[in-house]
Structure formats: structure tokens, C-alpha cells
Amino acid sequence: MKLQLAIDLEDVDGAIELIEKTKDSVDVFEYGTPLVINFGLEGLKKIRERFPDITLLADVKIMDVAGYEVEQAINYGADIVTILAAAEDQSIKDAVAKAHEHGKELLVDMIGIQDVEKRAKELDEMGADYIATHTGYDLQALGQTPLENFNKIKATVQQTKTAVAGGIKEDSAPTIISQQPDLLIVGGAISTDDNPAEKAKVFKDMIDNA
Numbered sequence: 609m610k611l612q613l614a615i616d617l618e619d620v621d622g623a624i625e626l627i628e629k630t631k632d633s634v635d636v637f638e639y640g641t642p643l644v645i646n647f648g649l650e651g652l653k654k655i656r657e658r659f660p661d662i663t664l665l666a667d668v669k670i671m672d673v674a675g676y677e678v679e680q681a682i683n684y685g686a687d688i689v690t691i692l693a694a695a696e697d698q699s700i701k702d703a704v705a706k707a708h709e710h711g712k713e714l715l716v717d718m719i720g721i722q723d724v725e726k727r728a729k730e731l732d733e734m735g736a737d738y739i740a741t742h743t744g745y746d747l748q749a750l751g752q753t754p755l756e757n758f759n760k761i762k763a764t765v766q767q768t769k770t771a772v773a774g775g776i777k778e779d780s781a782p783t784i785i786s787q788q789p790d791l792l793i794v795g796g797a798i799s800t801d802d803n804p805a806e807k808a809k810v811f812k813d814m815i816d817n818a
């Protein structure tokens with residue numbers, strides 16, 4: 609199981625500072641959607657130039673023109689690119705093909721999908737690298753968590769790796785870690801802590817000791 613740090617709340621220099629502080633404990637750094645919106649792929653490129661060896665995920669949440677957009681994210685430094693599970697099957701297939709053509713990975717984000725078992729089964733056959741259960745900020749605000757959907761998706765997929773995100777905190781992490789996702793995605797719980805380096809290590813130790 610790997611730890612991904614979602615960087616959503618910073619500007620690009622803040623993201624660089626956060627990566628510097630946490631890189632001993634974090635396996636994958638997410639260039640979050642708010643950074644994509646505010647600074648585009650140029651921000652991703654700046655981070656890649658500063659850290660040539662880290663694993664970088666671009667949370668571009670693609671919906672269409674998938675092959676082109678995956679390729680652009682890769683050209684600007686991404687190792688893993690995200691697409692929404694609600695995209696057309698053809699878009700998912702194009703995205704998988706383009707990521708794999710470059711030796712990179714595709715993560716499909718299940719945010720907003722209602723029948724998660726049906727869609728996870730379909731996606732599992734399309735060759736994506738990860739299917740991510742994701743409770744977005746807007747539903748976190750209503751008290752929702754990703755655990756129930758994660759368990760359904762985990763029980764459904766045969767070959768695709770699983771990821772989970774959405775308000776995972778120190779106290780909720782052990783339960784979700786016990787369900788063995790391949791990628792545990794944590795954002796605010798690390799990035800807004802007074803000591804992000806120490807907090808990232810807490811999550812990494814939980815994973816390593818599970």
C-alpha cells in the first residue's frame with residue numbers, strides 16, 4: 609500500500625515547500641485539481657523540474673478529449689493521470705491506451721457514480737491502473753465517508769488496483785487501511801497540520817505496520 613499526499617490548498621511554491629517537508633514519508637504526490645484550475649500544467653512542470661525523481665499524479669479529472677489531455681499531463685511531468693469514471697467508455701479506453709503508450713498510469717475517479725459496483729466491473733475490464741473511491745469535499749461536508757463504497761468496489765474489481773480518498777484523517781485511517789487499498793490518498797489531514805512532516809510519517813507508519 610502506498611501513501612499519496614493530495615496537495616489542494618497551496619499555491620505552487622507552497623506545494624514545493626510541502627513536498628520538501630514530507631518527501632521521506634510520501635510515495636505519490638498529487639498535483640490537486642485546485643492547483644490545476646489556478647495554475648494549469650505549468651505549475652506541474654515547475655514541480656517536476658524541482659523534483660525530477662518523485663512520483664507525481666496530476667488530478668486533472670478528465671471528461672473528454674482523453675487521449676490528448678492524458679498526453680499533455682504526461683508531457684508536463686505526470687506519472688499518473690486521473691479521469692472521471694463518468695466519462696464515456698471510449699474516453700476511458702483512449703486514456704488507458706495513451707498513458708500506457710508512455711509507460712505511465714491512469715487512475716479512474718469514481719466521484720459522483722451512484723451504481724459503483726456496475727461501473728467498477730465495467731472499468732475493471734478496460735485496463736485502468738487504479739479505480740479510486742472518492743468522497744468529494746461537498747459530500748464530506750454532509751458527513752459522508754468513502755468506506756462503504758470502497759468496500760463494494762474492492763469486492764468487485766478483479767485486476768485493477770484500488771485507491772481511496774475523501775476526508776481520511778488519523779482516526780479514520782486504520783479502518784480503511786485494514787481494507788487494504790493499494791493507494792491511500794490523504795490531503796487536508798497532512799497539508800493543514802502544523803507539522804506536515806510528522807503527520808505524513810504517522811500515516812506512513814500506520815501503512816507500514818498494518
Ligand SMILES: O=C([C@H](O)CO)[C@H](O)[C@H](O)COP(=O)(O)O
Binds near residue numbers: 640642773774797
Ligand atoms: O480530489 C480531491 C478533491 O476533489 C479536491 O480536488 C482531494 O484531493 C481528495 O478529496 C483528498 O483530499 P482530502 O479529502 O482533503 O483528504
